[in-house]
Amino acid sequence: MNRRRAGFAAVLLLALALAVSGCVRLPQSGPVVETKSGGALDDEPGIFIDPRPPQQGASAPEIVKGFLDAMTATPIQTNVAKQFLTKDAQASWNPESRTITYADASPPRPRGGASRVSVTLTGADQLDARGAWRGRLPHSDQVVEFPMTMENGEYRIAQAPNALIVPESWFEQRFREVSLYFFDPTAQILVPEPVFVPRGEQLATTLIRGLLRGPNPGLERVSRSFIPSGLTFGLSVPVSADGVADISLKGEAGPQTTQAIELMLAQFAWTLRQEPAIRALRVSIGGQQIQLPGGVSEVSVDQGAAYDPTGFQASSLLYGLRTGRLVSGNAGALDAVDGPFGERPYGVRSIGVNLDATEAAAVSRDGRTVLLGPVRGPAADVRQVVSGAADLLRPAWDFGDRLWLVDRTSQGARVSYVERDRPTIVDVPGVSGRSVHSFLVSRDGSRLVAVVHRNSGDTLMVSRIRHDDQGRVLGATEAQRISWEGAGRLRIRDLGWLNPTTIAVLHVLTGELSQVRTISVDGSPPGLDSLATTLRGRVLSLAGSPVDAESLYAVTRSNLIDLSNSDGGNATLDPGVTSLGYVG
Structure with a gap:
């Protein structure tokens, strides 16, 4: 369980303890966890089921x-x-x-x-x-x-x-959701693919078996593997008492470059690091130990940090607008940036900052144009890259410095990306041409999540983005609906990342009551690890990041409510702050 989910679970346990003692009062603001605890253990349940074999004379x-x-x-x-x-x-x-x-x-x-x-x-x-x-x-x-x-x-x-x-x-x-890590087509960033695996001692074995199968064939041009095809392994992947996993592969791998070996080891490391008992790994193919330059054969599970799916060395700061100027900082301490968007207002209503916080994209107050410029740099570098739009949503960035836009036209949503200051339209079946209220693009550039409004209420849709090995966008898969359990009409106000494969959804229950629920991007129904937090007061938006160490905030007019920590807590928000979020 990651730190943020553990925080949600601790809030739940506190709420339950107060309820049992009869001393709970409904707060005027702040989180009250309502459903679905994340307190399930990673070990197998302590219940043994020994089924009966066939009985003589059974019908x-x-x-x-x-x-x-x-x-x-x-x-x-x-x-x-x-x-x-x-x-x-x-x-x-x-x-x-x-x-x-x-x-x-x-x-x-x-x-x-x-x-x-x-x-x-x-x-x-x-x-x-x-x-x-x-x-x-x-x-x-x-x-x-x-x-x-x-x-x-x-x-x-x-x-x-x-x-x-x-x-x-x-x-x-008896099963938990984890991820198998593959690469994007350019081999620059890892792409997590959620899977369900049995809890218990065989987690390492199950994860390696899944990696060897490779990405789903339907994800061609979305993710790729650098583990040679056709390899197998023995009955299990043993893990030593000091936390080293031995992966003994059988078969012919063929000649491998140093870079290909590095990428293969990064896949193994990022996948196995989900088992806390594993600190390092060793890989052999056909009895020959794989080594990195320098003769290193024992590889830390921290190997491959440069391929982090949340963006290598991405900024951890919050960014937003205060009276039209770009501000950045931590919760409760936002200051104007030393750059053109921070020095004077450009008449913009929303803003998005790229992963390394060097460029910002700002949508004009009327939603028709996009300005692109440096976060810190000369005002002369601010330029208009989109004009004549109808109603642009808050922009998003991926690791390749592609700027993603959704324009709400009279014919429905028009999805596009801007690269080298040139916009290109992308057809996203199930999203393009629909009424879209909010959207996200994953930092690895492989997923687009959108809120599509229908007469029966809002729906969550997710599409996979295809690229070639040079990073050029080739198109998108037909968007699939993410299931939502619960009665009543779904009214989604905002979305935010919780981790690379989980989003937080702000669902409006009444004018003064909202629910923040976590849900997987694979569309699987909420399980034991899914969580829901009910908040009193008007919540305007979410500020979420796929980085585990960064908090998920519910944003009100005057406060940031930290939903990630067990002690909760509010940070005062400066008056006039809007469009608040992390990079990406």
């Missing part, structure tokens, strides 16, 4: 029920589940090919006598072999058919879906 529906029950074995294993299959079906069944979770399942029903048994899954979702979320199971697959046969006088399943099929409540308690 065909009982065999199917026993098979489904056996897949909930804890610790996770499928040895008992296989016993419900025929010998041939055991040899061909591959439960590692995907995972299906369901909210409820109908009792197994025989069809055509006892030759076939069907089960209807309700609220079924699926994950691929990597553990990546793939959304709702197609309706046609929600009725699962099990052909039955007699083997040695007992009913057995003749063919089973190649999947682990388990209740979603069981899944939430």
Whole structure:
């Protein structure tokens, strides 16, 4: 659990303790965590489920029920589940090919006598072999058919879906969401891909297995791997008592350049650093130890800092406008920058600063033009890069110094980016042409998240941005809807990053009541690690960063409410401060 999520969880525990003691009062401002604790442990639950094997004389529906029950074995294993299959079906069944979770399942029903048994899954979702979320199971697959046969006088399943099929409540308690780290097409920055993996001692093994599978084929031109294809490893990735993971790979890697080896090790390091017990790693291919220049074979999990997906050496300061001038600093201490946008007002309403805080993009008060200029530098360098727009939202930057814009025209949203002072329109299916209220672009340049307004309420949409190996934008994938659980009409006022794969959403409940909820960019439903904080008073926006050490703030007219720390706390906001946020 990262520091900020731990802070949310601690706030929740404090609120619960006060509620139990009967001494809680509803504050006039500040966070009250309302739902979904992040207090789940990374270890496997201390509950053991030892399923029964097939019983003599069991009916065909009982065999199917026993098979489904056996897949909930804890610790996770499928040895008992296989016993419900025929010998041939055991040899061909591959439960590692995907995972299906369901909210409820109908009792197994025989069809055509006892030759076939069907089960209807309700609220079924699926994950691929990597553990990546793939959304709702197609309706046609929600009725699962099990052909039955007699083997040695007992009913057995003749063919089973190649999947682990388990209740979603069981899944939430035993799996955690982590990331596999790949590279962008230019090999300049790491791109995290969220996956679900079992909790417990086999985390390192599961992570390496996922990395070796590579990125999802649908993410071509979005992310790439520098781990040679075709490599395998033994039964596990052992971790020594002093925290060193040994990755022994088998197969032919072919000749590798020093840079390719460095990039491969960065992928391993960033992926394994999610296991706190691992401090370093060693990699061998075909029995030969991989070494960095200087003969170093033991690599720290801090290897590859230059490829940080949140931006290498990105500014950690807050930036905003105060009476039209650019200010920067920490919460409660914002000062005008020593540059053109800080020295005089340019008549702008929103501003975005690039990752290393050298350039700022400012949207005019009427939303029709964009000025680009140095954060600190001569006023002569301020120039207009966009004109004639309709209604531009607050701009965003990625690591390649691309400036991303969304213009709310009468025909719907027009998405574009500015590079070398030239704007280029990008068609984002599901976002372009729609009514868009807010948007984010990830610092690694691989994701665009947008709030799309519909008659039924707001929806969250996420698209992947494609680039070539020179960094040129090639297009975007069709945006996928991020699920939102809860009753009532969704009204999203703002978005902010919590980490590279999680966003915070400001949802307006009433005029004086708002909710800040965290949600994964892969569209998976909220799990045990998702959190929600309810705030009284009018919250105007969020200031969020994907960097774990930087706080998530709820912004009001006079305060910054720190949602990341267990003690909460407010910082006074100078009058007239608007468009407040981090770089990016």
